Amino acid sequence: MxxxxxxxxxxxxxxxxxxxxxxxxxxxxxxxxxxxxxxxxxxxxxxxxxxxxxxxxxxxxxxxxxxxxxDRVLFTWLEPLRVMDAEGSPEAEIRSYIRRKLEMARDFPRESRLFANEILQGAPHIEDELTGPLKELVDEKAEVIRTWAKAGKIAECDPYHLIFSIWSTTQHYADFDVQVRAVLGRSKADENRFENAALFLEQLFLDGLKLR
Amino acid sequence: MxxxxxxxxxxxxxxxxxxxxxxxxxxxxxxxxxxxxxxxxxxxxxxxxxxxxxxxxxxxxxxxxxxxxxDRVLFTWLEPLRVMDAEGSPEAEIRSYIRRKLEMARDFPRESRLFANEILQGAPHIEDELTGPLKELVDEKAEVIRTWAKAGKIAECDPYHLIFSIWSTTQHYADFDVQVRAVLGRSKADENRFENAALFLEQLFLDGLKLR
DNA sequence: TGTATGTTTTACCAACCGGTCAAATTATCG
DNA sequence: CGATAATTTGACCGGTTGGTAAAACATACA
Missing domain, CATH: 1.10.10.60 (Homeodomain-like)
Structure with a gap:
């Protein structure tokens, strides 16, 4: 049977x-x-x-x-943040966090969009994961960032909004891909959009946080 | 009849x-x-x-x-970018662009999400608007930013990715509202999230562009 | 007031969609 | 091989959904 x-x-x-x-x-x-x-x-x-x-x-x-x-996406999606190391140098840690997130947007755009779709519609299926494991991880890493700022290794700033801004700028290249490509048109700027984004974001965040 | x-x-x-x-x-x-x-x-x-x-x-x-x-949203959504003035001071223009976009995310989150939904699904209904009017406006303003950079009023940077990063960071507070609120929890940080975001983003972009 | 025009409702339909059922087919293994 | 369990399929079902038909109802104005 x-x-x-x-x-x-x-x-x-x-x-x-x-x-x-x-x-x-x-x-x-x-x-x-x-x-x-x-x-x-x-x-x-x-x-x-x-x-x-x-x-x-x-x-x-x-x-x-x-x-x-x-569930799967949520777990792997947070890996880059999870490996951010309090003992490492702030510059290297933040730089590689941005790089990793951008690589994920490039290599796993479907996963990013799946997640974005879910959040956009009010996250009806995963509210618990957001207020639970996600919040805990972000709280932990926000504390790390705050410590760096207190030690003068990085400009004073709201660590939560820093994390949000890294999330949003990097995921933008997956979630809003159609728009990005429409604006850049058929050009070298489009083909190299991920490298150019990496360069720009690195500059933005490192200078914005007075890291160099 | x-x-x-x-x-x-x-x-x-x-x-x-x-x-x-x-x-x-x-x-x-x-x-x-x-x-x-x-x-x-x-x-x-x-x-x-x-x-x-x-x-x-x-x-x-x-x-x-x-x-x-x-159609309606697409038009009003671009208003803040449209009023960015080549003759104004770069610092004031960029600061007020960020502020306006953030205000729109706060006051018109539904419009933002409607648009995000459309783009996420590949913009099946508005590809023409993206490659037409939208691209033209962005091209024009990118040129303005490039001029500022050439004149040494602002750090050298890719103007397109600068615009993308302002779009993404500000719209994040409308489109990913559920996530933002879940992470911030029930707290002052949540209630004041738009003011805090404004402060953070201003610092990030002004310092990131060496504007002060 | 009467008539033409504009608005709203009731009843309905065909296509679609998530999911079930029972029977047929295939793989596994003593 | 033979039996048992695992997999696959075609037929089907009830509820939903986008949209229609036609008639009732309201409004404006000569």
């Missing part, structure tokens, strides 16, 4: 692992470019090359897929 | 003008918090206090409402 859902089996099959990955990849593609409500299970199923009921054999509901994607 | 659609009449009635405004207000509310596909005509009709067929008497389709809203 077939067990109702793959999730109920004790050990996941090789097929299960492969298909779930396939589905999540397809779901990321679809969700990130159409939003949650704008995406249909049929679209995801087609992108994953399988029938709708087959997809629903692996994920009970549309929400389940979305949920798993969001 | 009733004319099929209000739009076909030669002069718009007083009632038409009032109702269309009422509908657009309701549509803004609904679209900005649910996205285009996430919003239903019924929701908008209810928010506007009328029946669905009645609403459809004023706007033929859901797209028509959305379209008109987007």
């Amino acid at each position: 077939a067990i109702p859902r793959a999730a109920k089996t004790q050990r996941r099959t090789r097929i299960q692992e492969e298909k779930e990955e396939l589905i999540l990849e397809a779901a990321l593609e679809v969700f990130s470019s159409n939003g949650f409500r704008g995406s249909t299970i049929d679209q995801i199923a087609e992108a994953a090359g399988m029938s709708k009921p087959n997809l629903l054999y692996y994920f009970r509901t549309k929400e389940a897929m979305h949920r798993q994607l969001i | 009733a004319i099929p659609r209000a739009a076909k009449t030669q002069r718009r009635t007083r009632i038409q003008e009032e109702k269309e405004e009422l509908i657009l207000e309701a549509a803004l509310e609904v679209f900005s918090s649910n996205g285009f596909r996430g919003s239903t005509i019924d929701q908008i009709a209810e928010a506007a206090g009328m029946s669905k067929p009645n609403l459809l008497y004023y706007f033929r389709t859901k797209e028509a409402m959305h379209r008109q809203l987007i």
Whole structure:
């Protein structure tokens, strides 16, 4: 007898692992470019090359897929902030934080847009994660930044708004990609937009924080 | 005999003008918090206090409402950039540009989110506006900034990325409001987030551009 | 007041969408 | 091989959604 859902089996099959990955990849593609409500299970199923009921054999509901994607993204998305080291030099730490975030915007734009979509609509599925783990991590790193400022290693500034501004400027290149490219047009400026952004942002933040 | 659609009449009635405004207000509310596909005509009709067929008497389709809203927002959204004055002092111009954009994020968050939603999903309805009027305006102002830099009034920097960074940092407080508030928690820092953001961003950009 | 025009409502429809069911097919393993 | 469990599919269902038809109702004005 077939067990109702793959999730109920004790050990996941090789097929299960492969298909779930396939589905999540397809779901990321679809969700990130159409939003949650704008995406249909049929679209995801087609992108994953399988029938709708087959997809629903692996994920009970549309929400389940979305949920798993969001959880995953939220975790990896915070990695650059997590590795910011209180013991390191402020200049190097902030510079590499910006660089890492910008690389993520370049290499994982779908993940960024998925997250942006969720927040834009009021984060209906992840309020707890925001006020819980996210807030805790930011509080911790804000304290690090504040310590740097107190020690005179960096200009006095509101650490929370500093973090917000790094988030927003870097993610802009993923979330608002269409706009950025429309404005830059077909040009070298467009092709090199990530390098140019890196140079500009480095200058902006390092000078803005009187780090050099 | 009733004319099929209000739009076909030669002069718009007083009632038409009032109702269309009422509908657009309701549509803004609904679209900005649910996205285009996430919003239903019924929701908008209810928010506007009328029946669905009645609403459809004023706007033929859901797209028509959305379209008109987007056009409107796109225009007013660029006003702060439009008034940036090549003859003014760079410090005052940039400072007031930031302030104006931040005020718009505070006072018109729904408009900001409507626009963000549209861009996030690839701007399917407004690609022409982006590569046309928007690009032209940005090109013009980028030239102004470049002139300031050449004259040594402001640090050398890529003017396009400067504009992007002002857009992203300010709009962040509207588009990512939920996240900002979750991180700041229930506190004075949350209540005063716009003043604090203004102070921080002013410092960041003025020092980052060696303007003081 | 009567008539033409403008506005609103009730009832409705076809397409879509998330999800189920039962049966068919395939993989796994003793 | 044979049996059992895992996977896949086609048919289907009930609720939602964008939009229509037609008639009732309101308004303006000669």
